[in-house]
Amino acid sequence: MSLSDEETRQLDAILGHYPDRRAAAATAMRIVQARRRWLSDEALADLGEYLGVTVAELDSIATFGNMVFRKPVGRHIVLVCDSFACWSLGYAELRAAVEAELGVGMGQTTEDGRFTLLPIVCLGACDRGPAMMVDDELHGPVAPADVAGILGGYA
């Protein structure tokens, strides 16, 4: 597998934002991940070739960032905020409701490949806690009874 024309076009467009190709690596990973959902070894190799960076160097960045996925994930990423404000406002009940609705635990993907459930540190939405995100949408405050309805909106 190599970079698609569309991926190459998007990557070319961001190179100008940084003084050299290497510095674009983190953003380049976000772009390819947005299209492929996760970064396989092949994807890193493709990116390494494009950026002139070794795969090991890319992996050193990838494994540092918690939002770079090096394993397959579902179509939608569910993040449940576990920081102390949400914790005090009902995180445990929210997490239990999400896990029950999806039938998976933290770090797992539903069998139909629809959702991956992950923990997240403070979403900066303490005034809306307990909060969760599905893809790029913030939800909060979320009562356990609201969970099924929210998740049902994501195909």
Place this chain on the structure above:
Amino acid sequence: MTSRPGLPGYPADDRPLTRAMRADGLPATIDDYIAAGGYEGLRRALEGLRPPEVTTMVTESGLRGRGGAGYSTGRKWSTMPLGADAPHPKYIVCNGDEMEPGSFKDRFLLERNPHLLLEGMLLAGFATESDEGYIFLRQQYDTAVVAIEHAIAEARERGYLGKDVLGSGFPFDIELHVSIGRYICGEASAMLNALESQRANPRARPPHMTGAGLFSRPTVVNNVETYMAVPGIVRHGPDWWKGLSVTDEGGTKIFGVAGRVARPGCVELPMGVPMRELIEVHAGGMLSGFALRAVSPGGASTSFVPAAQIDVPLGFSTMDEVKSRLGTGTLVLLDDQTCPVGMTLNMMQFFAQESCGWCTPCREGLQWMAALLEDIEYGRGEPGDTGVLAEGVWFMDSDKCFCDLAPGAMQPLESALRLFPDDFARHVAEGGCRYRRHGSDAPALRGTTW
């Protein structure tokens, strides 16, 4: 107080951070912003001020960094090399990483008032003769990303950003960088590594960033709200800014309240407003059935303030009096039905998880402290454990760690041991927790890389 802009009863000019915000909650457009007096500070600078004069105004205003550390903004800018011999490019970096638990003001500002940030960064660029700006945002701030991207496009189209800003001959452009994650990226020097696509470990200082920062060039790094304070200062002058506050520290600030209150949210208020007024008036007070026990005043790395001391004015120097810090100024309340040991444990697990692993006290020490707290919370604690925790607090002093992460983690722990000794003792004596909301409930993904 649901993130309502401004404050009724205060004159319009007294809420410079929220003045341009729309009532419908959508981001202020460039026309909304200009109608509210936006970009007037920039015009004033371009038309009649020399760069060092802008820095002098910011210094004289007394503006201190709104990201939590409280360093003088003008003093920081004044260390940037100026003139023909200065190295270029020079950079203006905005820290919009806001990942410290209990911090939720920058989200509000970024989503609602993006042009105020652009103008503040433009003025920083003008004052320090810099060439380019980067806005570093965390990945989960998608709504802010859209707002900022749109604002940058609007500003370029109208000539506020680009090779010749408003025909003045000053070239300055701003790029948006979205993080791939981790709390440590919010540490200013780690952020520069992240922007360069390096592993985001903090850097050794010296050199200071204004000497050798992003890509080893002179760089100013400030928080979102700090930049947003600058346009008003340049437009109306330092004395105007100083006159806005209740105390002598100057200006307004975004404060917030989260927890069991009637109206959680963010609001712009004069610096020095009493913590009690924020909780009881603006946030509507505690919900019935809950009493206030303590306050985490400005993020998880600030010490708890007991309910008996909430008459303290919210300011940099005043918070010293209650052995805490202003931090981000967004309060998270500990109520009487929530276990203080459990809340501290949650914070410590966060810090242990987010240690970048670079230095040993932080990487190893925080894990042990979190494990010890977990033992106490779950009834496996022993009588000497709090003494071991107190010793750990002493040991993690800032001269033993590479950056401020671990010393910051010690602040809630030190204050919890000081303010809630009976709770710790009871957990050990009774072999567990009797609070309604207790335990860590923390996810376990340790050692798993996604």
